[in-house]
Amino acid sequence: MEFQLLGIFSFLSVAVVACxxxxxxxxxxxxxxxxxxxxGAVKDSLSTTTEWEENKGTAVGVGKGGVIVGGNYRGKPVFVGVTPSANPFAYLYAATEDQLHDDPNVALFFKKNDLQQGNHMKLHFTKTTNAATFLPRSAAGKIPFSAVKLPQILSRFSLSPDSKExxxxxxxxxxxxxxxMMGEEKLCxxxxxxxxxxxxxxxxxxxxxISTEGGRKREVPQKYxxxxxxxxxxxxxxxxxxxxSYAYAVFYCHKxxxxxxxxxxxxxxxxGAKVKAVAVCHKDTSAWNPNHLAFQVLKVKPGTVPVCHFLPEDHVVWVN
Known part of the structure; x- marks a missing residue:
């Protein structure tokens, strides 16, 4: 997905303590x-720095498409980003009417019998623009991560409670x-x-x-x-x-x-663009939200047929 990041800069203080x-x-x-x-999805989320230390006078750029929180490590810029997006790959998620028309993830859902060599599928792969990078666990652990502590989190990043971010x-x-859900294990x-x-x-x-790799920055879907x-x-x-979408790299993981x-x-x-895409097929969708984007796109009901989807480039799948 693409988001335009505008450079309207203000300053904040963020303490990232090195261990x-x-x-x-x-x-x-x-x-x-x-x-x-x-x-690639993990490599793209690594910071270019090798150590973290407390720094003040960090900058945040806020714009229509999102926010880039930037810092300096030994004189070099470090950026993390926030971009507004829904998560259509969470099972309890319900789609809105607008997303059926506007969400580029719509094209990524398909039925298992579509996955045949020689088949053509109209898909929208885009180079990710989610620039958020990982904090070391020692630093992330010092920042609250809870809805009840959202005021503290926003204060730490100098963000208004009324802002899009x-x-x-x-x-x-x-x-x-x-x-x-029953039978699911999850962790952010x-x-x-x-x-x-x-x-x-x-x-x-x-x-x-593994992750999807090879996507290009395209405005519209094409046949693959x-x-x-x-x-x-x-x-x-x-x-x-x-x-x-968060002020630093956060991954919603579920098994x-x-x-x-x-x-x-x-x-x-x-x-002629070559994409090595990761596709996930869910055989049992009976516990999913009936209003999930996948059911609306494929015109099926929960638990009736396997639901498959390709993953964007900033997602990771673990298998053994």
Missing amino acids: HAALSPEAYWKSVIPNTPMP ARVMKKTLKECEEPA ATSLESMVDFSVSQLGKNVKA AISGSKNMGKDGKAVVCHKQ TQSTEVYEVSLVGVDD
């Missing part, structure tokens, strides 16, 4: 799952605090370390992490030809982590049974 003895998020990944390559963050916190990971720990706790250390697909899971279990994960090779009919 020099702790591993960096990237080093933590390598220490826990050394045989698991890091997918405040509404976006409130929505993310609400989604994160929704109760899990506020750091890379917590995302790794959750996925390993659900699937074990012998895991693969399916040139091949590969089933990536073994036992019908997967952890899917969706990047949220359910009866899930199939495919890596699908696509070629753009118009421009």
Whole structure:
């Protein structure tokens, strides 16, 4: 999804306290799952800094499309972002009428029998513009992450309670605090370390992490030809982590049974663009919200047919 980020700058103070003895998020990944390559969605959410320290005089740019909170680490800029978006991949989510017409994720839902080599599908893959980066767990743990503490959070980021950014963050916190469905395990990971720990706790250390890669910055959907697909899971279990709109990288991670994960090779009919897309097929949707976007797009009812969807580039799927 695309969002325009406007440079209307003000200043705030954000204290990010370094723990020099702790591993960096990237080093933590390598220490826990050394045989698991890091997918693009994770790499794109890593900060370019290697350490974090308290800094003041940080800048925040607020505009129509969202907010970029920027800091300086040893004279170099560090940016995280907030962009307004819904989460159509949360099972309890209900679509609005506007989203049926305007949400680029509409094109990503399909039926399992559509996943055949040679088939053409009209899809909208865009290069992610969610620039939010991970905080180290030691820093993220010092920032409240709860809807009841939203006033404290907004104050920390010098955001008005009436701002668009405040509404976006409130929505993310609400989604994160929704109760899990029966048979579902979920966590909003506020750091890379917590995302790794959750996925390993659900699937074990012998895991693969994959994400959609190869999308381009396109204004409109185009037809893609399916040139091949590969089933990536073994036992019908997967952890899917969706990047949220927040002041730093937060991933909504959830695990359910009866899930199939495919890596699908696509070629753009118009421009020849090659996309290695991750598709998730849910065999049991009986507990989903009947007003979920997928049912409205596919014109089916909960629990009747498997529901599949491609994932945007800023999402991660874990399988074993």
